[in-house]
Amino acid sequence: MAFVIIAAVIVVGTVLFNLVTPWWFTPLASNWGSLDQTIIISLWITGIAFVLVSAFILYCVVKFRYSEDRRSSYEPENQKLELQLTVITTIGVIILLAPGLVAWQSYINLPENGLQVEGVGQQWTWSFRFPGEDGVYGNTSGSLFSSKNTFGLDPNDPKGQDDILIRDRQVHLPVNQPAVFQLRSKDVLHDFYIPQFRAKIDMVPGQVTKLWFEPTLEGEYEIVCAEYCGIAHYNMRGVAIVNSVPDFQFWLDQQQTFGEFQQQAASSSGGVTDKDGELIARTKGCIACHSIDGKPGIGPSWKGIAGEDRVLVGGGSVIANDLYLKRSITNPNDEVVLGYAPMMPPYPLSEEELDAIVEYINSLGE
Numbered sequence: 001m002a003f004v005i006i007a008a009v010i011v012v013g014t015v016l017f018n019l020v021t022p023w024w025f026t027p028l029a030s031n032w033g034s035l036d037q038t039i040i041i042s043l044w045i046t047g048i049a050f051v052l053v054s055a056f057i058l059y060c061v062v063k064f065r066y067s068e069d070r071r072s073s074y075e076p077e078n079q080k081l082e083l084q085l086t087v088i089t090t091i092g093v094i095i096l097l098a099p100g101l102v103a104w105q106s107y108i109n110l111p112e113n114g115l116q117v118e119g120v121g122q123q124w125t126w127s128f129r130f131p132g133e134d135g136v137y138g139n140t141s142g143s144l145f146s147s148k149n150t151f152g153l154d155p156n157d158p159k160g161q162d163d164i165l166i167r168d169r170q171v172h173l174p175v176n177q178p179a180v181f182q183l184r185s186k187d188v189l190h191d192f193y194i195p196q197f198r199a200k201i202d203m204v205p206g207q208v209t210k211l212w213f214e215p216t217l218e219g220e221y222e223i224v225c226a227e228y229c230g231i232a233h234y235n236m237r238g239v240a241i242v243n244s245v246p247d248f249q250f251w252l253d254q255q256q257t258f259g260e261f262q263q264q265a266a267s268s269s270g271g272v273t274d275k276d277g278e279l280i281a282r283t284k285g286c287i288a289c290h291s292i293d294g295k296p297g298i299g300p301s302w303k304g305i306a307g308e309d310r311v312l313v314g315g316g317s318v319i320a321n322d323l324y325l326k327r328s329i330t331n332p333n334d335e336v337v338l339g340y341a342p343m344m345p346p347y348p349l350s351e352e353e354l355d356a357i358v359e360y361i362n363s364l365g366e
């Protein structure tokens with residue numbers, strides 16, 4: 001009898017918990033209310049089945065509990081009962097599956113008039129591209145990726161010249177307009193996910209995946225990576241800022257095109273500055289592990305380390321001068337600072353890029 005009471009308390013408690021839980025969906029900010037409804041229908045169907053099956057089990061435990069003089073009856077076939085169970089189960093499964101198929105149908109049908117945006121994922125940051133005035137993305141190739149060409153754009157493709165490049169983890173979107181995202185990964189499997197929009201899809205290296213949504217509320221929404229992609233996965237975050245259409249257009253008009261970036265690079269004097277280093281640190285994803293404000297992270301913060309005495313794992317110490325900082329980027333696991341694990345992948349950057357990053361680290365204070 002104790003078992004029946006405890007089990008009944010667990011069943012009732014489970015139902016109550018689901019009815020009053022504070023851990024519910026974040027407020028919806030897109031057109032995908034149908035996905036929420038699908039989940040809620042599934043919860044009700046499985047919840048009802050859970051209560052009925054549990055109640056039946058507890059009933060049987062009480063009704064058929066052991067008694068010495070009772071004999072079991074043998075009834076191998078009961079066609080009526082089998083038919084009833086088959087019909088009920090079939091109806092339940094149809095109600096579970098059908099709403100999902102309806103929602104999925106509109107989820108994979110991209111609107112033709114949608115705003116085209118590309119999201120690029122890499123360990124452990126995001127960047128974005130708009131196709132520009134011609135409305136067509138320029139060709140890209142994995143072999144063209146470099147720290148000057150972080151999108152791998154083909155410089156000889158005329159369609160790419162007007163592509164607008166957002167070399168940042170923040171992107172703006174217009175409210176009440178469908179946005180069609182095409183998604184690429186530079187390295188490993190990631191997953192593009194904005195919880196308040198409900199929209200979510202994997203980013204597969206070597207492939208382009210697509211999804212769409214229509215933001216319905218202005219505001220800032222976190223873009224998260226929803227696929228474990230290495231040590232700083234938890235910190236692979238971006239921001240989608242939903243603006244009114246004029247505000248969005250104002251922002252977009254201020255962004256630079258691939259053509260403008262190329263001109264700038266060609267006319268620059270060749271010297272590097274801390275600003276170049278900051279851009280490299282952002283586009284390479286360094287700041288997912290190394291904070292620039294002294295906050296602890298997976299790796300040491302860059303703030304104030306330039307010129308410092310660093311105690312190493314295994315004894316000894318080293319002055320964090322320019323040479324040491326460069327060695328720590330190209331051969332990060334040779335001289336690891338005490339308190340950190342040897343887990344950073346080597347970054348084979350050019351001498352010019354190394355100069356720029358060191359310049360940036362130095363600018364963060366000694």
Ligand code: CUA
Binds near residue numbers: 121122189191225
């Ligand atoms: Cu990218 Cu997890």
